Amino acid sequence: MADLRLPTNPIVRPDKDRFLNEENPFEAMMSRFDRAAELLDLEPGIYKVLRSPEKEITVSIPVLMDNGEVEVFTGIRVLHNTSRGPAKGGIRFDMNVSLDEVKALAAWMTWKCAVVNIPFGGAKGGVICDPLKMSVGELERVTRRYTSGIISTLGPDSDVPAPDVNTNERVMAWLMDTYSMHVGHTVNAVTTGKPVEMGGSLGRREATGRGVMFTATQALEHLKMDVKGATVAVQGFGNVGSIGAQLLAEQGCKVVAISDRTGGWHNPKGIDVADAIAYVRKNKTLDGYGKGDVITNEQLLELPVDVLVPAALENVITTKNAKNIKAKIICEGANGPTTAAADTILDEKGIFVVPDILANAGGVTVSYFEWVQNRGGYYWDEETVNDRLRKIMVESFASVLKISQQHKVNMRTAAYMVAISRVATVHRLRGIYA
Incomplete structure (x- = not known):
């Protein structure tokens, strides 16, 4: 694990101690991030990098509905941080999807991947729609058009989506197929949470x-x-x-x-x-x-x-x-x-x-296993998946508990400290490209 004894530097936070809306997910995430960053004495430059998403993409999704009319939906994809590896995060179809929510969830994915120490960064996406009122055909057309709208970020080495609220294995199959049609060959590692028959992992x-x-x-x-x-x-x-x-x-x-x-x-x-x-x-x-x-x-x-x-x-x-x-x-x-x-x-x-x-990091951990299996073309039995998941979850719990006890903070703050430290360490090693 990265050394948590970091240099002491003041961090300028113009919005420190701001709490405008208790239920705003981005503000909630940032308040916890700020607390952990302060305890870590995070350098101002690294702080600025880690609090800012790398990419925020909003796309219009025109779809021909079953009744012959065209509806235009809004799709969002946010890549928060990719310093430790490809962006990883689900796609949700829901009327409550918003940029603030997606930004918060993308950042949470960065910390989640880091706290269980898998080589992914964080992302999240969503389409503002009500899937319960849509036919299977309409959902497929929404998925494929959304995929084509964000395809410049997608890829096994750049951005790997997964199912989330109101999406499932079938939606991931459509996404994988759309991406594969664009690049001209099958790329099953572009998404996780797929059907097992298409390279999905047992136990996912x-x-x-x-x-x-x-x-x-x-x-x-x-x-x-x-x-x-x-x-x-x-x-x-x-x-x-x-x-x-x-x-x-x-x-x-x-x-x-x-x-x-x-x-x-x-x-x-x-x-x-x-x-x-x-x-x-x-x-x-x-x-x-x-x-x-x-x-x-x-x-x-x-x-x-x-x-x-x-x-x-x-x-x-x-x-x-x-x-x-x-x-x-x-x-x-x-x-x-x-x-x-x-x-x-x-x-x-x-x-x-x-x-x-x-x-709840078990899901992204086995998504990582699925991505590894896709990349290697070799698939594990379910017992192997579950054993490797147990090892990672138990070790991650122990790492967070150790920091919680050392710094006399609660488990949430300790988890953020572990995650932020790991991401910050990579940024220091990589430096700033200019």
Whole structure:
């Protein structure tokens, strides 16, 4: 790991201590970045480089809809930092996509890749649309036109997208095919999260939830709490939350509450996670599940459990409800579920937070494995993927915990310190091209 004993230099931050909007994701990311940079005594020049995205791309996406009319959508791609390797980050299709959100998520990807020490930089992308109201054909046309609009940045050595909110393996297949048609030959390493038949990695779909399980159990062991019988509440029963819940249950934890956008269910005796997953597979949501007491998503967050896994949306733990959180551990399966302003409240309550850039880094880690397999043309079995993921997640947790204890800071600040130090070290070694 890079040496954290860096030279002392003043950093000029005209917006230091600014906090205009608690729920603005870019401001939240920058406030945490500023805190870690200050503790690292980061040089002013490196600070300026790391706080500024390398590229911000906005494209218009004209699409012929099924009804014969043309709609124009807006697509965004932000490359935050590529000093350690190709940009890596998902693409989401959602009406709430904004430049501020994408910039924050791209920066989070830079820190996430660095904290688990894989050779990628950070990127993120999105299209402002409502995929639930679009046909498969319309989604394909949006994907292909968006891909062609940002194709100058894409490539196995430059920018490697992945699925995110409302995108999936099929969308990545369309993206890979569009890129391949442009360059004249098949390039499966241009994206990750693909179907296995097209070079996707075994274990990729479960990777983020598996990473949550690894870090949550590491936190329990660090706090000398028994994994077997530890109570768990999971907000968000999509891919990450449901798999994380299932794997924690397999480790002996008792999952007592789950929820999705339709609401939640609480059963102090424990929920059969496999049964709940089967119900959602058949019925699409948890609505009507009935195996427990009905609770809201907000009530789930405030249950007295050992481990709380917010695996749904951003900004669900804020200054409005942080004081009511009773969990001993929060393991962040989602990106940005806790606002920066809420961090202080959780610290004061003594809650051990495994931050998103560590807890949910399993997905990007196995995306890295997929990229490596594509580049080498040699594919691993699922046991090998999972073993290598466990090793990286456990070692990364230990690295962050060590800095947390050395500098007497919380795990989030420590994770940022580890990540920023690694990226800054590479910038010093590479120098400034002029």
